[in-house]
Amino acid sequence: MRELYTDLVAAACEIENTWLAGNYDTDLFFECVLKHLTELDFSDLATVDAQMEVLRLPEVKALQTLSTFSNLYVKLFDNGRFWIEILNWDDLHVNAHDHDFSGVQFQLLGSALSIKHDFSIIERHGAFYAGQTSIRSGHLWEEGSNSIVRHGNIDPHTVLHLGSPSTSLIVRTHPTRRYGSQKNYFSDCAGHYDVNTIPMRKNLTALRLLGKRDCSSFSRQLTRLLKEQSLAENLFMLVNLDDICFEDEQSSEIVLEYGSKGRNEGMLVKSVLKKNCSSFFTNIAQKYAHLGFDERLAINTLSACYSIEDFRRLEKDISDQRPASNLSRAVEVFAANIDDRDRKGLLKRLGVMGLEDVLKPRVAA
Numbered sequence: 001m002r003e004l005y006t007d008l009v010a011a012a013c014e015i016e017n018t019w020l021a022g023n024y025d026t027d028l029f030f031e032c033v034l035k036h037l038t039e040l041d042f043s044d045l046a047t048v049d050a051q052m053e054v055l056r057l058p059e060v061k062a063l064q065t066l067s068t069f070s071n072l073y074v075k076l077f078d079n080g081r082f083w084i085e086i087l088n089w090d091d092l093h094v095n096a097h098d099h100d101f102s103g104v105q106f107q108l109l110g111s112a113l114s115i116k117h118d119f120s121i122i123e124r125h126g127a128f129y130a131g132q133t134s135i136r137s138g139h140l141w142e143e144g145s146n147s148i149v150r151h152g153n154i155d156p157h158t159v160l161h162l163g164s165p166s167t168s169l170i171v172r173t174h175p176t177r178r179y180g181s182q183k184n185y186f187s188d189c190a191g192h193y194d195v196n197t198i199p200m201r202k203n204l205t206a207l208r209l210l211g212k213r214d215c216s217s218f219s220r221q222l223t224r225l226l227k228e229q230s231l232a233e234n235l236f237m238l239v240n241l242d243d244i245c246f247e248d249e250q251s252s253e254i255v256l257e258y259g260s261k262g263r264n265e266g267m268l269v270k271s272v273l274k275k276n277c278s279s280f281f282t283n284i285a286q287k288y289a290h291l292g293f294d295e296r297l298a299i300n301t302l303s304a305c306y307s308i309e310d311f312r313r314l315e316k317d318i319s320d321q322r323p324a325s326n327l328s329r330a331v332e333v334f335a336a337n338i339d340d341r342d343r344k345g346l347l348k349r350l351g352v353m354g355l356e357d358v359l360k361p362r363v364a365a
C-alpha cells in the first residue's frame with residue numbers, strides 16, 4: 001500500500017507542475033489529471049479493507065476530516081490547491097447539484113448512473129431560482145471508467161449509485177469562489193446550498209423531534225418558519241423534511257397552503273412533492289433490489305425524471321451503452337413483482353411525476 005500511495009503522490013506532483021504551467025486555470029484542471037492519472041491503477045484502493053490500510057499511513061491519518069458525504073469519506077492527499085478523496089456509497093444517491101470546483105471522478109467499484117440536467121431559469125429571488133429542470137443525457141459509470149466534473153452551473157448532475165457498494169476516487173480543486181456556492185436542483189426550482197447553516201440544521205433536528213413527540217408544536221413551528229424564512233431556506237427545510245411533512249393531513253395542509261401563496265411558493269412546493277416521489281422510487285428500488293440490475297436501474301431512473309421525455313432520453317442513452325437494457329420493460333417487470341401496496345404507491349407517484357405513460361405500450365410512429 002505504501003508503494004501505491006507513493007505513486008499516487010508522485011502523480012499528484014506531476015499534476016501540480018502541469019497545472020502551474022496552465023496558470024492554475026480551473027478550466028484546465030481535468031486535462032492535467034487525465035494526463036497524469038489515467039495510467040495509474042487504483043483498483044487496490046477499491047475496498048474499505050484496503051482504505052483502512054491507507055488510513056494507517058501517518059500522512060493520510062493527518063488529513064482526515066469529519067464528513068457526512070457518502071457512507072465513508074477518506075481523504076488521501078491535499079496540497080492546498082487540489083485534493084484526492086475516496087467516496088464509498090452504499091445505496092445512497094446524490095440529488096441534482098452543481099459544483100464550485102472541477103475535477104475527475106474514477107469509478108473504482110460497482111456502477112453508477114450519472115445524469116446531466118438542463119435548468120431554465122424563470123426568475124431569481126436571492127438564493128432561490130424558479131425554473132424547470134430537465135434531463136440532457138445519462139451515462140453509466142462502470143468499474144474502471146472516469147468522468148469529468150465541471151465547475152459552476154455548466155453541468156448540473158444527479159448520481160444514482162447502483163452497485164452496493166459503489167466507490168469513486170475523485171481528484172478535485174479546492175472550491176473556486178468566483179463560481180458561487182453550490183446549488184441543488186429540483187423539478188421546478190433550484191436553491192443555493194449555503195442556507196445549510198448550523199441554526200438551520202438545529203431547526204431541522206428540532207422539527208424532526210417535535211414531529212415524533214408533539215404534533216401541534218410541530219405544526220405551529222413549521223407554520224412560523226415558513227413565514228419567517230426566505231424561499232431558499234424554506235426549500236432547503238421542506239426537502240429535508242419531506243418524509244414527515246406529507247405524512248399527516250395537518251402538515252400537508254400547512255405546506256400546501258404555503259404553496260398557494262404565489263407562483264414561486266407553488267413551484268417550490270411542487271418540487272418538494274416530486275422530491276418526495278423521487279425518494280419513494282429509490283426506496284422501493286432498494287427494497288426490491290433482488291429483482292435484478294436492470295429493474296433497479298429502471299426504478300432509480302424514475303427518481304430523476306420529471307417528464308416522459310426525460311425518461312425516453314435516459315432510456316435511449318442507456319440502451320446505446322447497454323443494448324440489452326430496456327427500461328420500459330424493466331419497469332413493467334418491477335411493477336409485476338412487488339406487493340399490491342407498493343404497486344399502488346408506484347402508480348400514484350408515476351402520476352404525480354407526469355410519468356404515467358412509462359407503463360403504457362408505445363405506439364409505433
Ligand SMILES: [Fe+2]
Pocket residue numbers: 097098099149157
Ligand atoms: Fe457531483
